[in-house]
Amino acid sequence: MKDRLWTRDFIIVFIFNFFIMLAMFLLMVTISGYAIEAFGISTSNAGLAAGIFIVGSLIGRIVTGHQLSLMGARKIMYIGTVMFIVTYGMYFFAGNFWVLLVVRFLNGFANGVATTAVGTIAALALPQARRGEGIGYFSLSFVMATAIGPYLAFSMLEHVDYQMLFLLVFIVVLIASVFTIFIKTDNETIDLSKEPKPRFQFLDRDALPAATTILIVCLAHSTIFSFIALFADQQGLGAAASYFFLIYAVMMLITRPFTGRLMDLKGANIIVYPALALYFIAYMVLGNATTGWMLLLAGALVGLGYGNFQSIIQALCIKLADRRNVGLATSTFFICLDFGLGVGSYIFGQLVPFLGYGGLYNSMTIIVAIAAVMYYFVYGRKEKYLSI
Template sequence: MKEPLWTRDFIIVFIFNFFIMLAMFLLMVTISGYAIDEFGISTSNAGLAAGIFIVGSLIGRILTGHQLALMGARKIMYIGTIMFIITYGLYFFAGNFWMLLIVRFLNGFANGVATTAVGTIAALALPHARRGEGIGYFSLSFVMATAIGPYLAFTLLDYVDYQMLFLIVFIVVLVASVFTIYIKTDNETIDLTREPKPRFQFLDKEALPVATTILIICLAHSTIFSFIALFAEERGLGAAASYFFLINAVMMLLTRPFTGRLMDLKGANIIVYPALVVYFFAYLVLGNATTGWMLLLAGALIGLGYGNFQSIIQALCIKLAERKNVGLATSTFFICLDFGLGIGSYIFGQLVPFIGYGGLYNSMTLIVLAGAVMYFMVYGRKEKYLTI
């Protein structure tokens, strides 16, 4: 008889993660416009208001991974949740652009702390034999927030001002925080009365080789978030672009639970290699898109390819780690993911003046190939000899 996935703690962290991700996206897509309207800054500086959140999140993850083994994931989650509530409240008091940047950084830091702890608890609440399937389901909380958050944010701004949007986000976070009181799952912690305090670690050595593959793939994926709207506008595909991320999310929602279960039964390779092939062709379609249906097809292929690759690599990092290091492995995965997303668009954005957006997306096929080679070297060629 199968051990259940949807336990009380798993359901709670699923709901909580959805709401904190929803809050993040409600502001991620609107904060640049707010900064321009409120403080009269340039577009490039407004982009900094959005991007510095990722920097804060990355630092939060780096510091959290080590502390999970010392304090426990549940305690870290409570700390991160309190920080979330405080930092979302600080948006009301950011009276100038520099204060806004500080608030965004602290808000991102809180996000890194809370989501790393919540991801750890979600993994520990799952039966080991079904973690691939369970992580696939858990990651849907993020996918749903990705699909709903941007649409809801722009819809709300048709009826309310930014201050009211901040209030709505604050209430969402406050309500979601109530759920955490009922979580019981926690990770193993080190007994400092019996063992020496371990040296500081922010990366898990077992998970890191596999996590580097998500870093490489996210270098490419960052160009989707940063340039897809500009690319669509350049090619006169603005109407179709409004549905791009919706189609992307639907493909993830439809396939992730099944691919996670298949990983548990047959291993990661059976999903990863096809996903990377699909992702490779997604960039070819996108780079050469001249019609709305081609743009939406690319969105569907990206959801099918990147969406399943990302969740399988997350599950694999957790499965490869020792149980006591599940939190550190979760942190390692997200550090690599955030780092790739954070620097990719800056690096590859330098190519746009020379090869254009279409050329940029076509060139991302080379990055996908590099990610496939890395995966083969660090894990794929050895999978049949490993027991996970």
């Protein structure tokens, strides 16, 4: 029983994280269309309505990481949950585009606060000897939301308007929030009456070197989220593109629990290097895709490569941190992930006029190679438990 993964608290945070991620994706893929329809703005401004959520989430994580050691993850989770309910309710009162931007920012901030706290509680609810496996399972809550959210959002809009979509999302968040009152797990906090208040930190020094590798990888990965639909349309592969993220998600669902367990037994290297190799190949296949099966093969390879690299690095960041800093390490990981996804598409989007989408994806192999070299120097060469 001591090494049991699926405890009550772990199950609750898994369900809660799935629903808050589902709510995020339901609006992430539809808010641009809503902004254009409701306020008659340009496409670029509509993109801002989607992107400012990530900015808010990033700032929420920066603020939360430090406070976890002072207030405790459970209290932070309650604060984030209340903010979630309030900010999802504010969509009904966004009467113009600028108010909508404020709501999206605050909604993203709430997302950063709540998900950082929930991720910390999930890690602490796991037995240390099986933490890699457990993080692999927990991350599936995000994967499932990624696969279901966009599909469900577009399907719903065929039958309801945006206001009804907002209402349904609000109800989902409200119902999911009820589960959190039953959570007992919490992190160690600092007693300010016995020791001085620590200086403000928004990054964990022990976790940061490993976290920088996910930042580099996410710079490349952002190009998939941003340009895969445009690339597929250009290649005449629009029908296959609709299944790209489904295949991507299925590969992660199948492999993450096993790779997490393997990390616990053999160390991170045995997963990270093959995952990065598969991710490298994925970009080669994607950059040269001319048929539907090549596009779907690329999706499968991305799921196997990026999908497993992400969960292993998250577990590694937590493993490297002091137990009292699990929350800060979790925040550090997500700050790097969000930053990479947030700025990567803007940076590499500048290359599209010169390289085309295919050339852009081929060039991402360089970024993956840089990440592999960086991983080797910050952690890989120090790994003690690699088994060939």
